[in-house]
Amino acid sequence: MEERNMGNFLKxxxxxxxxxxxxxxxxxxxAWGxxxxxxxxxxxxxxSALLATITLPLAxxxxxxxxxxxRPEFVIDRVLAARTRRARVILLLAAGTGLSILHRPDLMLLVAGLVIGASYLPLGRAMREPVHIRTGLAIxxxxxxxxxxxQPWHMLIAGLGTATACWLGAALRLMRSLPNPVGHETTPKTGRAEFSDTQALS
Known part of the structure; x- marks a missing residue:
C-alpha cells in the first residue's frame, strides 16, 4: 500500500x-510580519519563532x-492572471525606481501594500476564489x-496587518479545499487532472 501511495505522489x-x-x-x-x-x-x-509557529503549519x-x-487551486482565466502578474511586477519596479529618484523610500511600504492588495482582486476573479478578493480588500x-x-505605528500596522490578512486568507483557502467526507465527493480527481495546463497563483 505504501509503495502505491508513493507511486501516486511521484506521478x-x-x-x-x-x-x-x-x-x-x-x-x-x-517578510511583512x-x-x-x-x-x-x-x-x-x-x-522568528513566532513567525515560524504561524507559517510552518500553513506550509x-x-x-x-x-x-x-x-488538490491545488487552478486558474480559470489564465490571460487575466498572467496580465495581473505582469502588471504587479511592473508597478512595483516602477514605484521602487520612482521613489528612489524622489528620495522617498519611506513610501515604498505603502505603495507595495496598495499594489499587492489591488492585485489580489483580479487574481480572485481569475481563480474564482472569493477568499483572494477578501484578502486583497483586507490588505x-x-x-x-x-x-x-x-511612525512607528504605521510600520507596525502595515506590516502585521498585511501579514495577518495573508495568513487568514491562506487558512481559509486550506479549509475550503479540504476533501469532502467519504460518499460526498462531488469532483472526481480525474476531473481535476484535466487542468494540468493551468497555472496557480497565490
Whole structure:
C-alpha cells in the first residue's frame, strides 16, 4: 500500500509549481510580519519563532493539499492572471525606481501594500476564489488605515496587518479545499487532472 501511495505522489510532478507558489505567498506574509515586528525591537529569535509557529503549519497544509492530495487551486482565466502578474511586477519596479529618484523610500511600504492588495482582486476573479478578493480588500484597508498613523505605528500596522490578512486568507483557502467526507465527493480527481495546463497563483 505504501509503495502505491508513493507511486501516486511521484506521478504529480506538475503540482510542485502550485506548491511553490503557495509557499511563496507564505514567505511574502512572513517578510511583512517581520517588518512589523521589527518595530517592537524584540530579539530576532522571538520574532522568528513566532513567525515560524504561524507559517510552518500553513506550509505543511499547502504541501499536503497540493502534493499529497493533488488538490491545488487552478486558474480559470489564465490571460487575466498572467496580465495581473505582469502588471504587479511592473508597478512595483516602477514605484521602487520612482521613489528612489524622489528620495522617498519611506513610501515604498505603502505603495507595495496598495499594489499587492489591488492585485489580489483580479487574481480572485481569475481563480474564482472569493477568499483572494477578501484578502486583497483586507490588505488595502490595512494599508490605507496605516496612513493615518505616525511612525512607528504605521510600520507596525502595515506590516502585521498585511501579514495577518495573508495568513487568514491562506487558512481559509486550506479549509475550503479540504476533501469532502467519504460518499460526498462531488469532483472526481480525474476531473481535476484535466487542468494540468493551468497555472496557480497565490
Amino acid at each position: 504529480r510532478p506538475r503540482y510542485w509549481r502550485y506548491a511553490l507558489t503557495d509557499l511563496g505567498g507564505l514567505a511574502f506574509a512572513a 517581520m517588518r512589523g515586528l521589527a518595530v517592537l525591537h524584540w530579539p530576532l529569535w522571538i520574532c 505543511w497544509g499547502f504541501l499536503t493539499r497540493d502534493l499529497g492530495l493533488g 488595502l484597508f490595512v494599508t490605507v488605515l496605516s496612513l493615518a498613523l505616525p
